[in-house]
Amino acid sequence: MTKIVLTGxxxxxxxxxxxxxxxxxxxxxxxxxxxxxxxxxxxLVEKExxxxxxxxxxxxxxYFSLQNFTDVGRILWGFVQSVxxxxxxxxxxxxxxxxFVSVPVAFAAWLLRIPVVSHESDLTPGLANRLIAPFCxxxxxxxxxxxxxxxxxxxxxxGIPVRPSLFLGDRDRGLQRLxxxxxxxxxxxxxxxxxxxxxxxxxxxxxxxxVLHWQVVHLTGKGKSIPFSHxxxxxxxxxxxxxxxxxxxxxxxxxxxxxxxxxELKALKKPMLLIPLEIGSRGDQVHNAxxxxxxxxxxxxxxxxxxxxxxxxxxxxxxxxxxxxxxAMSRSEVQDxxxxxxxxxxxALLKKK
Numbered sequence: 001m002t003k004i005v006l007t008g009x010x011x012x013x014x015x016x017x018x019x020x021x022x023x024x025x026x027x028x029x030x031x032x033x034x035x036x037x038x039x040x041x042x043x044l045v046e047k048e049x050x051x052x053x054x055x056x057x058x059x060x061x062x063y064f065s066l067q068n069f070t071d072v073g074r075i076l077w078g079f080v081q082s083v084x085x086x087x088x089x090x091x092x093x094x095x096x097x098x099x100f101v102s103v104p105v106a107f108a109a110w111l112l113r114i115p116v117v118s119h120e121s122d123l124t125p126g127l128a129n130r131l132i133a134p135f136c137x138x139x140x141x142x143x144x145x146x147x148x149x150x151x152x153x154x155x156x157x158x159g160i161p162v163r164p165s166l167f168l169g170d171r172d173r174g175l176q177r178l179x180x181x182x183x184x185x186x187x188x189x190x191x192x193x194x195x196x197x198x199x200x201x202x203x204x205x206x207x208x209x210x211v212l213h214w215q216v217v218h219l220t221g222k223g224k225s226i227p228f229s230h231x232x233x234x235x236x237x238x239x240x241x242x243x244x245x246x247x248x249x250x251x252x253x254x255x256x257x258x259x260x261x262x263x264e265l266k267a268l269k270k271p272m273l274l275i276p277l278e279i280g281s282r283g284d285q286v287h288n289a290x291x292x293x294x295x296x297x298x299x300x301x302x303x304x305x306x307x308x309x310x311x312x313x314x315x316x317x318x319x320x321x322x323x324x325x326x327x328a329m330s331r332s333e334v335q336d337x338x339x340x341x342x343x344x345x346x347x348a349l350l351k352k353k
Contacts, residue, residue, distance in 0.1 A: 001029060001030070001031050002028070002029075002030045002031065002092050002093075002350060003030070003031040003032075003033070003089065003090065003091045003092050004025065004030055004031070004032055004033075004091055004092065004093050004094075004095055004346075005032075005033050005034070005035055005086065005089055005091040005093070005094045005095070005105075005109075006018045006032060006033070006034045006035075006045075006050075006094075006095050006096075006097070007034065007035045007036060007094060007095070007096050007097070007101060007102045007105040007106070008036070008041070008096055008097030008098050008099045008101065008102050009036040009037050009039050009040065009041035009042075009097075009099045009100075009101045009102075010037070010039055010040070010041075010099035010100055010101065011040065011099065012040055012041075012044065012260075013121055013258065013259060013260050014041065014097045014098050014099040014102075014121075015036075015040070015041040015044045015045065015097065016044070016163070016260055017097055017119065017121065017160050017161045017260070017339070018034075018045075018095070018097055019044065019045070019048055019163065020160075020161035020162055020163045020164070020338060020339060021161045021338065021339035021342065021343070022048055022050070023164055023338070024338055024339050024340060024343050025343075028343070028347075032050050032051070033050065033051045033052075033053065033089050033091070034050050034051065034052045034053065035053045035055060035082065035085055035086075035101070035105050036052065036053075036054060036055070036101050037054060037055065037056075037057045037100075037101040038054050039101075041099075041101075042054060053085050053089075055077075055078040055081040055082055055085070055101065055104065055105070056074045056075075056077045056078040056081065057074060057075060057078045057100050057101040057103075057104065075100075075103065075104055076104075078101070078104040078105075079104035079107060079108055081104075082104045082105045082107075082108035082109075083108045083111070083112065086105075086108055086109055086112055086114060087112065091109075091114060092114075092115075092350055093114065093115045093116075093117065093346065093349065093350060094106065094109040094114055094115070094116045094117070095116075095117050095118075095119070095346070096116060096117070096118040096119070096129075096132060096136075097118070097119050097121070098118065098119070098120060098121070098126050098128045098129045099126075099128055100128050102118070102128055102129075102132060103128050103131050103132055106118070106132035106135050106136070107132070107135060109135070110135035115137040115138075115349060115350075116132065116135050116136045116137055117136060117137055117138045117139070117140065117346065117349065118132055118133070118136050118138075118139055118140070119139075119140040119141070119142075119158065119160075119342070120139070120140070120141045120142065120146060121142050121160055121259040121260065122142070122143075122146075122259050122284045122287070122288060123142075123143040123145055123146050123259075123284070123287040123288050123291050124146070124149055124284065124287055125141075125146070125149050125150070133150075133151075133152065136152070136154075137154065137349060138152075138154045138155065138156070138345065138349060139152050139154065139155040139156075140155070140156055140157075140158040140342055140345075141155060141156075141157055141158065142157070142158065142159055142160045142259060142263065143157075143259075143287075143288065143291045144157055144291070144295070144334075145287075145291050145294070156341075156345060157333075157334050158334060158339075158341055158342050158345075159263055159266075159334045159341075160259060160260060160263035161338055161339035161342065162263060162264050162267040162338060163264075163338075164338050165244055166243075166244045166247060166264055166267065166268065167244075167267075167268075168244055169243075169244030169245045169246070169247050169248030169249075169268075170244075170245050170248055171245075171248045171249040172249075173242070173245040173248075174242075174245035174246050174247075174248050174249030174250075175249050177242060177245060177246070178215070178217055178234045178246070178249070179231075179234070180215045180217075180232070180234070180249070181215070184213075184214070184215050184232070185213075185214055185215070185251040185252070186214065186215045186216075186217060186249055186250050186251050186252075187210070187214045187215070187216050187217070187250070187251070187252050187253070187254065187315075188217050188218075188219075188246060188247070188250035188252070188253045188254070188255075188270075189203055189216065189217070189218045189219065189253075189254040189255075190218075190219040190253070190254070190255050190256070190261075191219065191220070191221055191255075191256055196221065196256060196275070196277070197221075197224060198275075198303060198306055199254065199256075199275055199306070200218075200220055200221075200224055200226055201226075202306050202307060202308050202310075202311045203216075203218065203226070203254075203311065204226045204227075204228060205308035206308050206311060206312050207228050207230070207233060208228075209312070210312075210315075211230050211232040211233055214232070215232045215233075216232065216233045216234070217234050217235075217236075217246060217250065218233065218234070218235040218236070219235075219236055219237070219238060219239060220235050220236070220237055221237060221238070222237045222238060223237070224237070225237065247264075247265075247268055247270065248268075250270060251271070251322070252270065252271045252272065252273070252318055252319070252322060253265055253270045253271070253272045253273070254272070254273045254274075254275065254311075254315075255272055255273075255274055255275070256274070256275060256276060256277055256285060257274045257275075257276035257277070257285035257286070257288045257289035257292070258285060258288070259284070259288055262274070262288055262289075262292055262298075266292075266297055266329050266332070269326050269329050269330065271298075271318060271321070271322040271325040271326060272292075272297075272298045272299070272318075272325070273298070273299045273300075273301060273314055273315065273318045274289040274292065274293070274298050274299070274300050274301070275300075275301050275302075275303055275306060276288065276289040276300070276302075276303065277303070278302070278303045278304065295328060295332070296324065296325065296328030297325060297328055297329050297332070298325065299314060299317060299318055299321065299325075301314045
């Protein structure tokens, strides 16, 4: 039986693509195990009934910090733990999604002559994935523009695997939950798991006019609700269960530009206006949004240009360009297949082992 060890963590973005592929792995009868930290990935993976093994890990900082000294010891201990676990588990392949926990696992696998593959979700590769690249047999990447940052010839554009459950959404269930009428278009506004106060403020200013033409469902973020009441406006701090139904009944989306969310919206062929978060050393969301705009899959509004007036103007353009976005997403060479393309490549690599 084929056995795969998955690794990656630190944020949900390093875990959810792994989870999205679990049904495909199980359909093939592959045995899975996960090596991660004691962070968010632990609870997410254990919900999927996958054997989970925690190791010590430290952050790889590119600036001076006293924690760098203690974290070196934690990384070394994580490497020792990884060697022990991989010798015990005896996997045929290690699949990394990045994050600092993946570094000692990938290095240990390379020393033990276990093939390593990795996947980069953002347009510009993160530090962890750059460090493990020399030890990888194959590299997957999500954005077409990422190819320019990758030296290895053994690489492939693969998008980001999307949870199969997202395709099971039902428009009628979504309308019923929101108590919206069928016929008037629905705009979904979401700012990521923590919400986006600047988006919320700009939206609040135009809501009285917006609800004349749209029904609006707004994911505000925890503690970030806005004082507006109207039958055509529904707000939630966060939605987990039933999100697929909300997606199904939404005709357009305003969103931040986290990679996982972008590829979920692309998979569902949802016209989108992206307002990327502009903080962070690599500017991940800005690069991600610009790439989607370049492909014709989205429109972009810079956060520094965000105002009630600019938001209203962009929404007008979004309404006019929805069909073009949907057509461009449908023409994408990399289709959103729940990771089936990745599975095919992994199978070929395993045959060569």
